Amino acid sequence: xxxxxxxxxxxxVDVIIKTHPFAEILYWGAHLSDFSPQDVAxxxxxxxxxxxxxxxPVTLMAExxxxxxxxxxxxxxxxxxxxxxxxxxxxxxxxxxSLTLLSEDTRAGxxxxxxxxxxxxxxxxxxxxxxxxxxxxxxxxxLAVTLPVAERAQEVMAFHGRWxxxxxxxxxxxxxxxxxxxxxxxxxxxEHFPALIAGSTGFSEMQGDVWGAHLGWxxxxxxxxxxxxxxxxxxxxxxxxxxxxxxxxxxxxxxxxWLYASHSANGLNGMxxxxxxxxxxxxxxxxxxxxxxxxLNTWEGIYFNHSPAYIMQMAEDAAALGVERFIIDDGWFKxxxxxxxxxxDWYLDTQKYPDGLKPVIDHVKNQGMEFGIWVEPExxxxxxxxxxxxxxxxxxxxxxxxxxxxxQLVLNLNIPAAFDYLLxxxxxxxGEHDIDYVKWDMNRELVQPGHNGxxxxxxxxxQYYRLLDTxxxxxxxxxFESCASGGGRIDYGVLTRCHRFWPSDNNDALERxxxxxxxxxxxxxxxxGAHIGNRHCHATFRQHSIAFRGLTALFxxxxxxxxxxxxxxxxxxxxxxxxxxxxxxxxxxxxxxxxRVDMPDATTQVQGVVSQDKRQALFSVxxxxxxxxxxxxxxxxxxxxxxxxxxxxxxxxxNIQLTGEGGHTMRKLPAWMTGTQTVSGxxxxxxxxxxxxxxxxxxxLIGFERV
Ligand code: DGJ
Numbered sequence: 001x002x003x004x005x006x007x008x009x010x011x012x013v014d015v016i017i018k019t020h021p022f023a024e025i026l027y028w029g030a031h032l033s034d035f036s037p038q039d040v041a042x043x044x045x046x047x048x049x050x051x052x053x054x055x056x057p058v059t060l061m062a063e064x065x066x067x068x069x070x071x072x073x074x075x076x077x078x079x080x081x082x083x084x085x086x087x088x089x090x091x092x093x094x095x096x097x098s099l100t101l102l103s104e105d106t107r108a109g110x111x112x113x114x115x116x117x118x119x120x121x122x123x124x125x126x127x128x129x130x131x132x133x134x135x136x137x138x139x140x141x142x143l144a145v146t147l148p149v150a151e152r153a154q155e156v157m158a159f160h161g162r163w164x165x166x167x168x169x170x171x172x173x174x175x176x177x178x179x180x181x182x183x184x185x186x187x188x189x190x191e192h193f194p195a196l197i198a199g200s201t202g203f204s205e206m207q208g209d210v211w212g213a214h215l216g217w218x219x220x221x222x223x224x225x226x227x228x229x230x231x232x233x234x235x236x237x238x239x240x241x242x243x244x245x246x247x248x249x250x251x252x253x254x255x256x257x258w259l260y261a262s263h264s265a266n267g268l269n270g271m272x273x274x275x276x277x278x279x280x281x282x283x284x285x286x287x288x289x290x291x292x293x294x295x296l297n298t299w300e301g302i303y304f305n306h307s308p309a310y311i312m313q314m315a316e317d318a319a320a321l322g323v324e325r326f327i328i329d330d331g332w333f334k335x336x337x338x339x340x341x342x343x344x345d346w347y348l349d350t351q352k353y354p355d356g357l358k359p360v361i362d363h364v365k366n367q368g369m370e371f372g373i374w375v376e377p378e379x380x381x382x383x384x385x386x387x388x389x390x391x392x393x394x395x396x397x398x399x400x401x402x403x404x405x406x407x408q409l410v411l412n413l414n415i416p417a418a419f420d421y422l423l424x425x426x427x428x429x430x431g432e433h434d435i436d437y438v439k440w441d442m443n444r445e446l447v448q449p450g451h452n453g454x455x456x457x458x459x460x461x462x463q464y465y466r467l468l469d470t471x472x473x474x475x476x477x478x479x480f481e482s483c484a485s486g487g488g489r490i491d492y493g494v495l496t497r498c499h500r501f502w503p504s505d506n507n508d509a510l511e512r513x514x515x516x517x518x519x520x521x522x523x524x525x526x527x528x529g530a531h532i533g534n535r536h537c538h539a540t541f542r543q544h545s546i547a548f549r550g551l552t553a554l555f556x557x558x559x560x561x562x563x564x565x566x567x568x569x570x571x572x573x574x575x576x577x578x579x580x581x582x583x584x585x586x587x588x589x590x591x592x593x594x595x596r597v598d599m600p601d602a603t604t605q606v607q608g609v610v611s612q613d614k615r616q617a618l619f620s621v622x623x624x625x626x627x628x629x630x631x632x633x634x635x636x637x638x639x640x641x642x643x644x645x646x647x648x649x650x651x652x653x654x655n656i657q658l659t660g661e662g663g664h665t666m667r668k669l670p671a672w673m674t675g676t677q678t679v680s681g682x683x684x685x686x687x688x689x690x691x692x693x694x695x696x697x698x699x700x701l702i703g704f705e706r707v
Contacts, residue, residue: 005037006099008118013263015118019092023060023101025148030265058234061087062146070226075142082108109134123278124261132248140246144238145259149211153198156225159518161190164506164539166487167518178226186446186457187484188491194221205268205598212271213237214522216492217257219461242455260492273593276524283496287477291586292526293324294579295559300538304331304338306352312363317564319367322579326364327372340407343379344386346425361434372437377422379408393418397450405444413463414451430475442484468497500527507533507561508540509552510697513605513622526590530556546574547654551620551699558582588616595638601628610639617704623694634688640681644706647678652701665693678707
C-alpha cells in the first residue's frame, strides 16, 4: 500500500500523520498556512552509521520491533509468546478533524484501533484500543499513547505536590534519557498530577513552543518524556498496571484513557487557553447553564459539631452575605463524631438530627439557597456497622494486613453486593432529600488493592466511574464536586462526570495563589473551588486580610469555608463585599480568556481574564513576598484589543497607606490609581502601567472597560 498522509488542522495547530504501512505522527506543531502531502519528503531521515541499517520510526504504538530501543508503547505477552507485536495499518478513516486507524499484527494475534482527533480549540485527543483476537489471554503489562515532540523541546515542566500543597510546578532540562512520573496511589494524586509540558528552552507564559499532555484518568498512571540517543524525543502517557492486573481474553479490548494534548507557539498561556476552550465547548456542562453560585461549606466552620439549630442559623447568616449554595460537610451520618468511625454507615445520625435532614434543607431553601451534602462512598472505617457486618468488603489482598489512612480502609467496589449497597444508600440520600449538590470525597490511597487475590486498582477506578455515572443518570440535576483530601483526584477523566473540584484543603490565600495558578494550566476558573477561609488559616495559622483572601478566591468558583455566625462585623462585611464582587464579574471570569503574566520579579504574581469580545478585563496583582526591587515593574496587560481604548479603574485594594500616614512602602501612588484614566489597548499591552509598591501578602484588582 502506498504511503498516505492525513492532515488534521485547527486555526492554531496542525497534525500530520503518516498512515501506511504503519502509523507515525510526522508533525505536531503550529498551524501550517500552506501544506501539500508531498512536503513531508523533506523530513525523510538519513540512516546514521554505527546503528541499524534502516530508519527506525517512532510509530504511533512505539513498537520496539521497528528498532525503537526507547520506552515502548506496548508491552505484554501470551504466556511468554507474542511479546513483540508490530502493527500494520489495515484501514483508515478520516472525518473532519478526526482519524480512526485500524491496524493488526496477525502473527501476534492482536488488533489495534487508534482514535485521533483535533478539535477547533487546538486540543488533540488520542486513545488506543487493543484487542486480543486469538485464544489464550494476552497479558498487558503496558499500553501507552506516544506523541513525538520537536527536538527543540529541551525542558519539561511537571507538577509535584502533597496534601495542602497541590499543583506546584517544577522544571527539568531534558537533554538525555527520560523524565518519568508515576502515581501508584490509586488516584490521580496530589503528588503526581498526570500531565507533562515539554517546551523550548526558557519557555514562559507568553513565549516559546510548548507541548502539553494530560491523561484523563483518575487511577494509577505513568507519564514520560523521553530523549532518544539520536536526539528525537517523545511524550508517553498510560494507565499504570500492577503486576498481573490486566489480561485480555480472546475477543476482549482494552482502551487507554484519552490523552489530551495542546501545542502552543505562544507559551503556556496559549496552551492553557486551548485546554480551557476545549473543556468549555465539549466537556463542562452545568445543569441549565447555571452561573456558578457562591458556596458556603461548613467544614472549617463547625467540623463534626453538627446541631440543626446552629446550622440553620449559619444558613441564615450565609444567605444574608450573598451565599447561594449551602453545603453540609462531613459529620451528618450515624456515629460520625470524629474521623475515626462510621464511614460506610450512610444513614442519618438521628441523635444529631432527630427530626431528619428535611427541616434543615427546607430552611436552607427558604433562604433562597441550594442545598449540598458531603459523602465519601468508597471508604469504610473498621469502626463501623458496615465493617462489622462485612469485613470481607475491604479492598485488599488476602492474608496481608492493610494500614489504615485517616483511620479508614477502602471498600472493594468490584464486589457486586458492596457496589449495590452504596448505590442504594446514595440513591436513598439523593432520592429522599431535596439535594442539589454532592461533595464526593476520597481520603485514602489504595494500598495492595486486590479482588479475588489479584491486583485491582484499575478495576476499582472503573467501578468508581460506574457508580458516579449511575448516580448522575439517576439524578441528572444534581451537581458533583470531586474532592480527595483536597486536590487528590483532579483530572479530565473525572471532569467528564463532575462539575467542580476542591483543589486543596489549604485555604491560606498565599498558598492558594500558587495552588490555583498551578491548576489553571489545565483547568478554567469555573471548576476550581476557591473559598475565603478564616482570617486565621486552619492549615498554616497564617493571618491574611479579607482583601487578600477575597481577591484570591475571586478567580475561581467562589465560596466561604468558615462559620459566618461567629465572625465579627468587619469580617462579615468583607464576605458580603467579595461575594458581590464575584457575582458582578463571574460571567467574565467564567467565560473569558485567562492570562497569567510573566513578571520580572517572581514575588509578584499577576493573572487576569479578558472577556471574549475584549470589552472588559479584570487583572489581579498579588504581592507574595517582599519585592526584590524597590519599585514594581509596569504591568503589561495582555489580551486587549490594540486599536481600542480602555478605561482603567482600581476596583479593589487593601488599606494602602502612604508614608507619613502610617504606611512604609510608598510616598506617592502611581498617578493612574488616584482616578480613572482612558488608555489605548496597544499602549497597555506594550508599555503597560505602573504598579503600586505593595506589602507582602496583599493584592489589588484592576478593571478595564472598553470605551
Ligand atoms: C477532606 C476534604 O478535603 C475536606 O474538605 C473535608 O471535606 C474533609 N475531608 C471532611 O472529612
